[in-house]
Amino acid sequence: MGKVTGFKEFERQDESNTPVQERVKHYKEFTIPLSNEEITKQGSRCMDCGIPFCHSGCPLGNLIPDFNHMVHQGEWQKASWLLHSTNNFPEFTGRLCPAPCEKSCVLGIIEDPVSIENIEKQIVERAFKEGWIKPQPPKTRTGKTTAVVGSGPAGLAAAQQLNRAGHTVTVFERDDEVGGLLRYGIPNFKMEKEIIDRRIAILEAEGITFKTNVNVGVNYDVEELKKFDAVVLCGGATERRSLPTPGADADGVVQAMDFLTQQTKVLFGQEVKDQVLATDKHVIVIGGGDTGSDCVGTSNRHGAKSVVNFEIMPKPPGHRSPTTPWPFWPLQLKTSSSHEEGVERNWLINTKEFIKDANGKLIALKTVNVEWKMVPGERPQLIEVEGTEKTWPCDLALLALGFTGPESTIADKLGIERDARSNYKAEYGKYQTNIPNIFAAGDMRRGQSLIVWAISEGREAARQVDIYLMGKSDLPTKNEAGDLVAL
Structure with missing residues (x-):
């Protein structure tokens, strides 16, 4: 694969970014692509490693050595075909995925791994530019109708695969635009929304119907779902985690997703009443x-007076921890482009109190340093360090604590079973709930996870739906080794 000696001749090169002082003035993407010549060299670094672990490290089973080799050969259209054979939306993963493939790259044992994610992004962008990505509606229709609830990456993948099988697909999205967290949870400077729009245009041209402002179980009766032959629930894990901390009701304590969603809506001309702004404020994330x-990145673009970040866990090591050896996902410090734009990062710190003034406005945070006591066979214990209490000036506290699971509305109204973690209960690989014609995929089934897992589950669930409806399926799947097969 690639050039036999490429990994010895060429060093890893990634996209560069525009200077901080320039990019914090806008919300556009700020990466500077590598030249075609340099990307070809990066593809050439892919080793003939015998047993590649990269595509088994990827939940999608992407054929990574194969498309790297095509880039090395200058066969960009073939590279695009290989990439899309396992990944419906490489323009999303090429920007947003944490790249578990790179962490399991064999070259990564001794050198910097192959820049797989950036190669993936360049392939799909070249494909759009050259017009290779075109609508591919099915040649025939099965007469079966399917509903997909949720238009995030899992829902979009399930919809496209079901449509390719010839089923009539309707996607329901409760927001005013399609995309789920891709639309309103990811800032524009990480992925401009035109990237979503151009792909949605392809899906619509293939015959998929999208209905927005439809909140199933709220303004859309769940009984209406019974009109479909099969339903795939891909609503995500959107129940936000809060802090049971005194003063958490202060004016100025805001859920991160509200903060990010408001900014994106305002950016696209929507009216947001009382938008939360970080301008001239002491912000603690x-x-x-x-x-x-x-x-952090959004606060700096607002013009925050200061930005501080708290994390209750220990600071990860700068290099792969011995506790997470190759090819596993490493415990390792991650520094994002937003961190580089300005933030004071703090680890092993716990918020004890949100301090508010007489009017209920947030003015400060009280914290304490902590340690984690590890006892074999028991859950880690959080221990406060005596004498380490500190008060921080704070006008805006943003709670970026993740999600506890999916919302219960649809499950309650349809009688769908949930597991011990509140996820919609559906066996991995089967994706079928206790109601035979209703399936679940993505974060709604597995809990908060990665975009590649969402796309993978959407694809796999679509295949199981196809089997349920037709008794068999020609849609592709992965076997246990991560290889692409069609059964």
Whole structure:
């Protein structure tokens, strides 16, 4: 694969970013693509490693050595075909995926791994530019109708696969635009929404119907779902985690997703009453994940006076921890482009109180340093460090604490069983709930997870629906080794 000696000749190169002082003035993407010549070199770094672990590290089973080789050969259209054979939306994963494939790259044992994610992005962008990505409506229709609830990556993948099988597909989205968290949960500077729109145009041209402002179980009677031959629930895990902390009701304590959603809506000309702004405020972001990072980037673009980030877990090591050896996902410090734009990061710190003034407005946070006591066979214990209490000035606290699971409305009204973690109960690989014609996929089934898992589950669930409706399926799936097969 690639050039036999490529990994010895060429060093890893990634996209660069425009300077911080320029990019914080706008909400556009700010990456600077590599030249075609440089991308070809990056594809050439893919080793003939014998047993590639990259595509088994990827939940989609992407044929990574194959499309890397095509890039090395200059066969970009073939690279696009290979990429799309396992991934419906590489333009999303090429921007947003944390790239577990790269963490399991064999070259990564001794050198910097192959820049798989960036190669993927360049392939799909080249494909759109050259007009290779065109609507492919099914040649025949089965007469079966299917509903997909939720238009995030799982829902969109399920919809496209079901449509390819010839079923008539209707996608219901409760927001005013299609895309789920891709639309309103991901800031524009990480992925401009035109990227979603151009793909939706393809899906519509293939025959998929999208209905927005339809909240199933709220303004759309769940009984209406019974008119469909099969239903796939892909509503995500949207129940936000809060803090049971004194003063959490203060004016200025805001859920991160509300903050991010408002900014995106305003950016596209929608009226948002009383938008939460970080302008000239001391901002503290509680939670050290991707959503917390997005809040940091957005706060800096608002012109915050200061931005501080709290994380209750220990600071990860700068390099792969021995506790997470290759090819597993590593415990390792991640520094995002938003972190680079300005933030004070703090680990092993717990919020004890939100302090408010007489009018109920947030003015400060009280914290304490913590330690984690590890006892074999028991859950880790959080221990406060005596004498470490501190008060931080704060006008805006953003809670980026993740999600506890899916909302219960549809399950309650349809009688769908839920598991111990509140997810919609459906066996992995089968995706079928206790109601035979209703399936669940993505975060709604597995809990908060990665975009690649969402797309993978959407694809796999669609195949199971096809089997349920037709008795067999020609839609592709993955076998246990991660190889693409059609049964």
